[in-house]
Amino acid sequence: MVRLTTLTEFNFRWPTLVPGEMLALTLLIAFAVFATLEFHAPREKLPKKYLRQSYKTNFCLFIVNSIAMSVVSASSLLIVAGRYSDKGLFNTLSNPTCKAVLSFLFLDLLMYLWHKASHRFDSLWMFHRVHHNDPYLNISTAFRVHFLELFIIFILKAISIIIFGIEEAIVLTSEAVMTFFIMFHHTNISFMGEKLLGHIIIVPSLHRTHHSTQRCEHDSNYGAVLSLWDRLFGTLSEVQPVAIGIKGSSPQDLVNLIKFGFTPPTPPTVQPLNLDDMIAEAAYYKAEKRGFYPGNDLQDWLEAKSEIIALVYGVDSTPKCNPSAHAASCNASAKNTAPFAPLPWAKRTGCSLVPGTLANGPQPSKHYWTQLNSTDSIQSHGLEIPW
Numbered sequence: 194m195v196r197l198t199t200l201t202e203f204n205f206r207w208p209t210l211v212p213g214e215m216l217a218l219t220l221l222i223a224f225a226v227f228a229t230l231e232f233h234a235p236r237e238k239l240p241k242k243y244l245r246q247s248y249k250t251n252f253c254l255f256i257v258n259s260i261a262m263s264v265v266s267a268s269s270l271l272i273v274a275g276r277y278s279d280k281g282l283f284n285t286l287s288n289p290t291c292k293a294v295l296s297f298l299f300l301d302l303l304m305y306l307w308h309k310a311s312h313r314f315d316s317l318w319m320f321h322r323v324h325h326n327d328p329y330l331n332i333s334t335a336f337r338v339h340f341l342e343l344f345i346i347f348i349l350k351a352i353s354i355i356i357f358g359i360e361e362a363i364v365l366t367s368e369a370v371m372t373f374f375i376m377f378h379h380t381n382i383s384f385m386g387e388k389l390l391g392h393i394i395i396v397p398s399l400h401r402t403h404h405s406t407q408r409c410e411h412d413s414n415y416g417a418v419l420s421l422w423d424r425l426f427g428t429l430s431e432v433q434p435v436a437i438g439i440k441g442s443s444p445q446d447l448v449n450l451i452k453f454g455f456t457p458p459t460p461p462t463v464q465p466l467n468l469d470d471m472i473a474e475a476a477y478y479k480a481e482k483r484g485f486y487p488g489n490d491l492q493d494w495l496e497a498k499s500e501i502i503a504l505v506y507g508v509d510s511t512p513k514c515n516p517s518a519h520a521a522s523c524n525a526s527a528k529n530t531a532p533f534a535p536l537p538w539a540k541r542t543g544c545s546l547v548p549g550t551l552a553n554g555p556q557p558s559k560h561y562w563t564q565l566n567s568t569d570s571i572q573s574h575g576l577e578i579p580w
């Protein structure tokens with residue numbers, strides 16, 4: 194029988210108790226368990242033919258990535274940790290448990306920030322959409338990652354290990370814990386208490402939202418392990434998506450998938466009719482903001498047009514006032530037309546905008562809301578609705 198004194202006499206440092214081989218074996222067992230669960234009790238019944246293709250593509254990509262990344266694999270992170278971890282900021286902490294927890298929290302936050310950036314910037318989304326283009330979310334989707342994304346993550350982690358002085362054992366354990374939870378939240382399962390568990394970690398239902406085809410839904414739930422970061426930074430969404438993957442056709446075979454990861458996303462194309470609607474709505478909004486007081490209709494329309502064009506095409510075509518010739522009319526416009534800012538009373542629920550209450554001024558028309566809620570095509574092009 195183990196006595197308390199035996200435990201206290203023992204030099205307890207939890208991460209070092211778990212050797213790398215043991216962690217690899219644990220992850221392999223976890224993979225087998227999750228795969229069996231999603232096979233026997235799937236959340237979503239997936240067509241066998243496509244599921245087979247998904248597994249095949251994702252494992253081939255995993256093998257290609259492993260070969261490409263063999264130079265900078267997890268063991269390289271351990272070498273970095275072994276060589277530089279004694280000089281980092283966390284070395285000022287004397288308590289090893291405190292140091293381990295803080296290191297893990299930091300690495301998890303780093304993954305959250307990186308993931309958010311991958312969705313925010315087109316150049317990063319080009320790689321990251323390889324992961325998102327699997328239309329049948331399953332445990333193997335966890336391994337559908339572009340190798341350049343893996344490489345950038347490696348660099349970020351290596352820099353963090355040096356700056357914060359994260360020890361080898363903590364790096365190894367964190368990598369294993371993250372891999373475990375990334376496999377877990379991709380698994381096509383649902384279970385009792387999932388919603389409750391989602392208050393602490395990213396569960397499959399939360400990550401499913403992240404794989405929605407709708408941008409307003411997939412720009413959420415970026416966490417790798419903890420859902421804390423999404424709650425803290427307001428990016429958590431519990432909406433159940435209608436469709437998984439990315440909009441439009443994208444390759445599902447290995448070779449074309451790798452090519453796809455190097456093809457910049459096509460620039461947004463907006464139908465002229467759509468654009469006219471947007472300009473009309475923006476002009477209407479401006480008129481509404483000043484209580485439909487007459488005299489600025491043309492100025493409203495010109496400003497709305499330039500703002501919408503700037504938003505859609507990134508071109509600033511704001512009509513410039515000529516102070517000498519039209520000083521009076523410019524001043525009058527500036528006074529009467531409100532800046533085209535987000536409405537204070539609009540809030541987002543899933544993909545819809547819901548009116549709140551307007552403290553002062555006129556209430557928006559029904560027509561206005563009908564138009565707002567039909568702007569999904571604008572979002573699908575990766576553009577934000579300006580109001």
Ligand SMILES: [Zn+2]
Pocket residue numbers: 308312321325403
């Ligand atoms: Zn993502």
